[in-house]
Amino acid sequence: MKSKIKKFMDLVRQRNQFEPEFLQAVEEVAETVIPYIVNKEIYYGKNILLRMVEPERVIMFRVPWINDVGEIVVNRGFRIEMNSAIGPYKGGLRFHPTVNLSILKFLAFEQVFKNALTTLPMGGGKGGSDFDPKAKSDGEIMRFCQSFMGELFRHIGPNTDIPAGDIGVGGREIGYLFGMYKKLRNEFTGVLTGKGMSWGGSLIRPEATGYGTVYFAQSMLETRNDSLKGKIVTVSGSGNVAQYACEKATQLEAKVVTLSDSGGYIYDEEGIDASKLAFVMDLKNNKRARISEYIDKYPKAKYVEGKKPWGIKCDVAMPCATQNEVNKVDAKKLLANGCFLISEGANMPSDPGAVHAFQAAKILYAPGKASNAGGVATSGLEMSQNSLRIVWTREEVDERLQDIMSNIHENCIKYGKQDDGYVDYVTGANIAGFVKVADAMLAQGVV
Incomplete structure (x- = not known):
């Protein structure tokens, strides 16, 4: 078994050199999922995990903006659209100086499993920029967000890719991003989650x-x-x-x-x-x-x-x-x-x-x-409310959140319980997420 895992990881390392965070995330999954695949005829020999570690699409773009003293600053923007087998891409945007391709690919890969665990119809994605919002004025953050969305809007949509917030992207940033998307597309849709309550947000989402x-x-x-x-x-x-x-x-x-x-x-x-x-x-x-x-x-x-x-x-x-x-x-x-x-x-x-x-x-x-899947789970609930044009009460959303977390826990036990009774939640989470995505990929053919 170790040789099979090593062979798989050697290939992944060859294709993804200089991406340590991504390789770490993949190896952690491979160590638990490959032994499961080998013992399941339905998955063995289909290279499903190899297909899952390759993003369906990687988008990288220039983000020029003007600071408060009139200088033109240039940052990099990214969106990793990792896997859409069970639904549109879903995952946050991170604005932080450490953002790079490796970190966003690791986050997008993790997001695929996390979203699958919620049982909601959401694929996995992640994005962001090496822009640092710390010590920036509201005007600078607005101009950056508008420039960032000036490119990102081409690649997202309520049935394609629904970003959310992450480190450095809170309610203020989501507001600026959404405003620019609405202006460019001339439509009001639930294309971003984490919105304000007065314009399509969900109770409990920040929490x-x-x-x-x-x-x-x-x-x-x-x-x-x-x-x-x-x-x-x-x-x-x-x-x-x-x-x-x-x-x-x-x-x-x-x-x-x-x-x-x-x-x-x-x-x-x-x-x-x-x-x-x-x-x-x-x-x-x-x-x-x-x-x-x-x-x-x-x-x-x-x-x-x-x-x-x-x-x-x-x-x-x-x-x-x-x-x-x-x-x-x-x-x-x-x-x-x-x-x-x-x-x-x-x-x-x-x-x-x-x-x-x-x-x-x-x-x-x-x-x-x-x-930590509760965040994206409630983002999924926000998407549902946007589609239905309704707002659930705080108690309704919290009850649904607790049910989702309980179901995730039960699935982790189902696939992670060992012979001695100990529950390996790492194994349980990885296999439960893999099974849901893999079954969908098999049903949809080689795409």
């Missing part, structure tokens, strides 16, 4: 990824007749996902003690309650300030510069910042400090060494493609 991450953790705990009540939780990040993971975990009577940003992390032993979280939300969403300012308001807390929060004693960890933020050393610290559950809010936040350490310890470990 969905963070809430879903917590709902998945709760489902894992229920397999051990346990709950989040009284658990100490460390959360990384302080953006949208981290904020709402903190909110929901606190509502379920857990105690969240950390948040972070690229500068370092804060540790509040007393817990980050609703009022403290409201301060963080204002700090990050409105003032766009650093998390270190938390200790100015709450001096009993500590700020640790240049570090990640994985050395803090906890029961549950929720990495909600970015890819590869947890390495093998971090994983060993978490395990040594009593952490027995990881629910990932970010995409691929644990590197291979960390993943293998969690699996070897047989703790409850949920990969991001399963545990």
Whole structure:
């Protein structure tokens, strides 16, 4: 079996040199899916996984825009349309200086499996730009978004490709992008998700990824007749996902003690309650300030510069910042400090060494493609509401979100339960997602 996986990965590496994040994502899937394929006659010999790792379309374009001092700045724009076997391409746009082809291909590949796990009819895609919205004025961000959409609009549509937000792309950016799309196409359609409530958005959408991450953790705990009540939780990040993971975990009577940003992390032993979280939300969403300012308001807390929060004693960890933020050393610290559950809010936040350490310890470990699927699931619900021209209540959307996360958890158990009773959620998520997409690809022929 190892030789088959190696042969497959050698070919993928040959075709995708200098794309480490993408190769990491593919290898993690290949290690679990290829043994399954070999034992299933319906898939064996069809090169389905090889077809899945090749994007159906890669779009790269120039994005020129004018800054506030009148200079012309040029960024790169991307859209990876990875797989449309089960529905139109669906996935976020990321504006961050680290954006490159490798990162977006890894995200698009993960998105294919994540979207399949939701059971909603959505294919996988991802896009973005190396544009950095930090320290930019609203005018600069608007001009960039308008230029970006000036090219992207040719490739997207409500039945073709429906982008959403991601790192660096929130409600403000979605508004500017949608306004330009509407102007260029002269139509009002649900072509973007994450819209404002007054123009086609969905309740719970901003909260969905963070809430879903917590709902998945709760489902894992229920397999051990346990709950989040009284658990100490460390959360990384302080953006949208981290904020709402903190909110929901606190509502379920857990105690969240950390948040972070690229500068370092804060540790509040007393817990980050609703009022403290409201301060963080204002700090990050409105003032766009650093998390270190938390200790100015709450001096009993500590700020640790240049570090990640994985050395803090906890029961549950929720990495909600970015890819590869947890390495093998971090994983060993978490395990040594009593952490027995990881629910990932970010995409691929644990590197291979960390993943293998969690699996070897047989703790409850949920990969991001399963545990953070709540965001895209609720985007799918927003698409449904747009198509029907209706708005569901907050309670209706939240109920549907909880049902979707519960179904994802059940599918992970179905394909990931081992002979000794341990549930390998990585294997379960990968195979469950693969089966849905592969069956659709087989039915549609060689396309």
